[in-house]
Amino acid sequence: MMDADSGGWTVSEPYRNAAAFPPDMTEAMASRIADIAAEAITGIDPHTGLASDFLNQFNEVLMLLEVTGSDPALDRDLHHWRPRNYIEHFEASHLRDAALVIEAYALCPASVRRRFDRLSGDLSAFILQGLAELHPLGGEAMHHASGMLAERIRQRVESLSAIIHPAERRLDNDTISALFERAR
Secondary structure: OOOOOHOOOOOOHHOOOOHHOOOOHHHHHHHHHHHHHHOOOOEEOOOOOEEHHHHHHEEEEEEEHHHHOOOOHHHHHOOOOOOOHHHHHOOOOOOOOOOHHHHHHHHOOOHHHHHHHHHHHHHHHHHHHHHHHHOOOOHHHHHHHHHHHHHHHHHHHHHHHHHHOOOOOOOOOHHHHHHHHHOO
């Protein structure tokens, strides 16, 4: 493991990767977001100021889709699900640090926030449309359609997660091999 101050990285210093910061993030924004991320209980990514807790509302839909048809009460919950935007989600969350999460969101670089808000809005609309199409179905058709919808939602949630956590890039085998070669 290399020391972060010598130009390398350590597990304990993952946020020194300046390449993960958006180009429109100022030093003052980055500093305040880092302070908020360190203070908050809710996980806030210090590169963006966004919290993955926001994705819980979409994960709730995924869990409900997995049990569709097994319990009428859960089916009703799924039918009555409504999305919230980022601020609405945290205002309704009752988290002790919701105000910090919202402050960090306000500091999120505009380029990231626009993309994030657009994709989360698109995902919300996609889910509502998918749920409306599921509603008249029953039995095996509903189970099959629910599985397909869940997979498409899961892919979109992963895209949102990648915006929230840009430094957590997945590495393919070739990239991993190249990193090991350079370390030798």
